[in-house]
Amino acid sequence: xxxxxxxxxxxxxxxxxxxxxxxxxxxxxxxxxxxxxxxxxxxxxxxxxxxxxxxxxxxxxxxxxxxxxxxxxxxxxxxxxxxxxxxxxxxxxxxxxxxxxxxxxxxxxxxxxxxxxxxxxxxxxxxxxxxxxxxxxxxxxxxxxxxxxxxxxxxxxxxxxxxxxxxxxxxxxxxxxxxxxxxxxxxxxxxxxxxxxxxxxxxxxxxxxxxxxxxxxxxxxxxxxxxxxxxxxxxxxxxxxxxxxxxxxxxxxxxxxxxxxxxxxxxxxxxx
Numbered sequence: 001x002x003x004x005x006x007x008x009x010x011x012x013x014x015x016x017x018x019x020x021x022x023x024x025x026x027x028x029x030x031x032x033x034x035x036x037x038x039x040x041x042x043x044x045x046x047x048x049x050x051x052x053x054x055x056x057x058x059x060x061x062x063x064x065x066x067x068x069x070x071x072x073x074x075x076x077x078x079x080x081x082x083x084x085x086x087x088x089x090x091x092x093x094x095x096x097x098x099x100x101x102x103x104x105x106x107x108x109x110x111x112x113x114x115x116x117x118x119x120x121x122x123x124x125x126x127x128x129x130x131x132x133x134x135x136x137x138x139x140x141x142x143x144x145x146x147x148x149x150x151x152x153x154x155x156x157x158x159x160x161x162x163x164x165x166x167x168x169x170x171x172x173x174x175x176x177x178x179x180x181x182x183x184x185x186x187x188x189x190x191x192x193x194x195x196x197x198x199x200x201x202x203x204x205x206x207x208x209x210x211x212x213x214x215x216x217x218x219x220x221x222x223x224x225x226x227x228x229x230x231x232x233x234x235x236x237x238x239x240x241x242x243x244x245x246x247x248x249x250x251x252x253x254x255x256x257x258x259x260x261x262x263x264x265x266x267x268x269x270x271x272x
Contacts, residue, residue, distance in 0.1 A: 014122065020255065024048060025231045029247045031207055038109075041068065044075045050111075089187075114128070116195075123256075124195060130178050131180075137201055145214070147189065148189065152175045196256060203249070204249045
């Protein structure tokens with residue numbers, strides 16, 4: 001079982017004079033029906049990811065742990081970019097393939113998250129995704145899923161052969177079409193976002209979205225103004241609603257203070 005999550009903060013000064021303040025928290029829980037937790041997570045600036053492992057015996061747990069470990073090494077090396085991420089994933093696939101407990105053909109892991117990057121002198125977010133874990137963005141009061149599931153049901157929805165409502169109970173709802181470790185390393189899907197004040201990211205395994213609708217996720221974000229409180233509330237609700245799978249959640253909150261505001265907040269008080 002997980003314990004209460006802890007919030008962390010990082011302040012980043014931009015060349016423009018703006019200041020970005022990031023706050024985040026994450027937690028993972030085995031759930032109420034699984035015997036082991038095959039999810040892993042990484043919350044080390046500038047990279048925030050969730051990996052949902054799959055495979056018999058300990059295979060899924062090893063796959064997600066090795067993937068996160070290789071990405072953690074990339075963070076430690078000092079640069080996160082699509083190139084360094086894909087190098088880490090290539091090494092992770094080799095680790096998974098070589099491990100004696102990952103002989104099942106379906107052993108692998110999803111990988112979903114965001115990283116903070118300086119591109120052309122300005123700050124950006126970049127999402128990455130392989131599999132059916134998800135990234136959501138709450139911006140200007142509207143919640144949107146910014147990653148696209150790599151799954152059989154998503155392909156059927158895209159083709160117009162299945163509605164989102166029908167997908168929830170579909171017998172192939174758990175079948176994904178891409179994963180780290182199942183075959184040769186595949187690059188994630190990437191998407192770039194501006195860094196805007198007030199944005200909130202939710203990164204989660206499908207253990208959350210099996211138990212909470214998008215409306216439910218937005219509801220708990222609205223009730224909980226700090227990332228640790230939001231994580232704990234959503235995790236508690238997912239367990240209360242059944243906890244049928246491992247549940248992993250990261251929430252990242254964004255403050256962007258314009259240069260003029262940042263300088264005025266630190267200016268000395270006038271002498272009177």
